[in-house]
Amino acid sequence: MPDALNLLRTRRSIKPVELAGPGLTPAEIDTLLTIASRVPDHGKLVPWRFIVFDGDARLAAGNAIVAAFRAKYPDAKSEQVDYERNRLARAPLVVAVVSRAAPHVKIPEWEQVLSAGAAAMSLVFAAHALGFAANWITEWYAYDRGVLDALGLAPHEKIAGFIHIGRPAAPPEDRPRPPLGDIVTRFGH
Numbered sequence: 688m689p690d691a692l693n694l695l696r697t698r699r700s701i702k703p704v705e706l707a708g709p710g711l712t713p714a715e716i717d718t719l720l721t722i723a724s725r726v727p728d729h730g731k732l733v734p735w736r737f738i739v740f741d742g743d744a745r746l747a748a749g750n751a752i753v754a755a756f757r758a759k760y761p762d763a764k765s766e767q768v769d770y771e772r773n774r775l776a777r778a779p780l781v782v783a784v785v786s787r788a789a790p791h792v793k794i795p796e797w798e799q800v801l802s803a804g805a806a807a808m809s810l811v812f813a814a815h816a817l818g819f820a821a822n823w824i825t826e827w828y829a830y831d832r833g834v835l836d837a838l839g840l841a842p843h844e845k846i847a848g849f850i851h852i853g854r855p856a857a858p859p860e861d862r863p864r865p866p867l868g869d870i871v872t873r874f875g876h
């Protein structure tokens with residue numbers, strides 16, 4: 688089987704805590720982002736952008752998550768607060784894919800949202816192709832206005848996903864995939 692097909696058939700998410708270092712080089716990060724930014728995009732609107740979290744920036748973002756968490760749960764235990772602070776520091780690299788979809792005279796907003804999903808998926812596949820593993824997650828803080836403000840998102844922007852990237856400690860077990868018979872129909876048959 689060609690390498691590319693093998694990659695597509697075997698890709699599997701790895702839990703963020705199981706994504707180890709050493710992290711990616713700046714050149715590897717550029718490769719990932721370059722691939723993620725060449726996806727179908729109706730109207731060439733570029734309705735997405737990326738925020739890179741690596742090194743100490745991961746804990747700085749964690750502090751913003753903690754501030755929002757404490758506002759919601761003032762009585763939270765210190766272990767819970769530490770867990771929240773470490774959210775983006777589990778993997779060596781996290782890339783937020785930000786949707787910039789907005790009403791447009793010609794291009795439906797839905798199609799702009801789909802393009803952000805394509806960028807996120809390309810990022811995941813590119814990480815796998817480079818020998819890393821990835822996990823596309825959102826979690827509560829992707830929907831918290833205080834966190835979004837701290838990360839610099841404009842009011843109309845949304846987190847499509849925090850893509851966690853690192854080295855897989857071990858190959859993952861696959862999970863059941865939907866049988867094609869359940870999801871495919873042949874029109875006219």
Ligand SMILES: Cc1cc2nc3c(=O)[nH]c(=O)nc-3n(C[C@H](O)[C@H](O)[C@H](O)COP(=O)(O)O)c2cc1C
Nearest residue numbers: 698699700701822823824825826827847848861862
């Ligand atoms: C938009 C989006 C958001 C997700 N958010 C979360 C999340 O917050 N927490 C979680 O455990 N999984 C989340 N997932 C699912 C993970 O990506 C999950 O590990 C993955 O679906 C496993 O699929 P795989 O076996 O094909 O890699 C999300 C998936 C998508 C597409």
